[in-house]
Amino acid sequence: MQGFINLNKPFGWTSHDCVARVRKLLKLKRVGHAGTLDPAATGVLPIAVGKATRLLQYLPSDKAYKATIRLGVRTTTDDLQGEIITSQPCGELDLAQIKTALAKFTGKIEQIPPIYSAIQVEGKRLYDLARQGETVEVPSRIVEIYSTEILDWRAGEFPELDVEIACGGGTYIRAIARDLGTVLNTGGTLAALTRTQSSGFNLAASLTFSDLETQLQVGTFQPISPDAVLQHLPSVTLPNISAQKWCQGQRISLNPEMAGNVRVYETETRFLGIGELQAGVLIPQMVFEPIA
Structure with missing residues (x-):
């Protein structure tokens, strides 16, 4: 399992407490959070699970x-x-x-x-x-x-x-x-x-722990897809051969119109990870879904 949870942090809990609770509920070790909240604060606490923890650094900071x-x-x-x-x-x-x-x-x-x-x-x-x-x-x-x-x-x-x-x-x-x-x-x-x-999440769409537990019990829980929360970044789509090379750590030459971090896809829907464009060269930063 990998993706994000838009958690509504309860009063009195530390952000670390929330991570520990999610680990237990999902039976996963790789769980992290973005933007620490004080115990006395409530509201949106973005949680990443699985490989999505490596994407926390790319979330918007607003x-x-x-x-x-x-x-x-x-x-x-x-x-x-x-x-x-x-x-x-x-x-x-x-x-x-x-x-x-x-x-x-x-x-x-x-x-x-x-x-x-x-x-x-x-x-x-x-x-x-x-x-x-x-x-x-x-x-x-x-x-x-x-x-x-x-x-x-x-x-x-x-x-x-x-x-x-x-x-x-x-x-x-x-x-x-x-x-x-x-x-x-x-x-x-x-x-x-x-x-x-x-980080792109809002309170209206957040889940309480009670919501999360109920969804897990009835089998309806699905984490938010990794690329869905990275829409603030521009995207590039690579043809299959270039996508394979990029996933193997190779740099790919592209049109130098953009610069900075971008979402990388192999098709319009297959998210591969995060790259950085420098002078028309796409450099791998985080390969999320390698191509065999």
């Missing part, structure tokens, strides 16, 4: 989230799972102030990831260093926010904002919640998070 941000509170983890650092009522905030501040979080911005995150510094995970009480300077990064849309606003001593965020890979929504609170001089933390899109 993501979208629905987030609830609580203002007036700062925590150690930048979400409600951490210890409260400061708590100050800010009932005077209004929606106009929120809109002005949120506008700063669009386009390419500099972001410092949360100290409790999976990023590695000198070979160690930040969350491991934080739990050990070590003080580490977290390097900033440039991330891209495509759009932000306010969905709801609930005023009060500790007002909450529901917002939809579309962004590029590597963006931390917890950091946006924290930094929005900094801009407003109130403090802010992430109260809830659901990923609605990731």
Whole structure:
């Protein structure tokens, strides 16, 4: 079995927990995931099974989230799972102030990831260093926010904002919640998070573990075909002899109109793998379905 599962990750599970559960359900060892989700987050977690794990690196990186941000509170983890650092009522905030501040979080911005995150510094995970009480300077990064849309606003001593965020890979929504609170001089933390899109998958078409178990029991489960999630890449189709040579690791000369990674086919439907076009030469990168 090989392909992808559009999994709806439940609250409280780590991404690793989800991979382990899929391994057990499918009785497969080769299972991986794209785009780690925090345990407190829910939503789209792309899962690859079989040889499709080798295709994870070629998935698109764009993501979208629905987030609830609580203002007036700062925590150690930048979400409600951490210890409260400061708590100050800010009932005077209004929606106009929120809109002005949120506008700063669009386009390419500099972001410092949360100290409790999976990023590695000198070979160690930040969350491991934080739990050990070590003080580490977290390097900033440039991330891209495509759009932000306010969905709801609930005023009060500790007002909450529901917002939809579309962004590029590597963006931390917890950091946006924290930094929005900094801009407003109130403090802010992430109260809830659901990923609605990731790597070409969307929440509406996702499967819960219950859905997956039911499909397996009645024999209707089929993983998503590997090339179906790579439609963002252009494709090339090779004649049989060239396809055989390409699958054997040989480079194939082609029309140099395209450049970069491409899907490679032997017929319109037989997906062979991923190649890279450089100056009219198709170089094998990942042979998924070799030709005998």
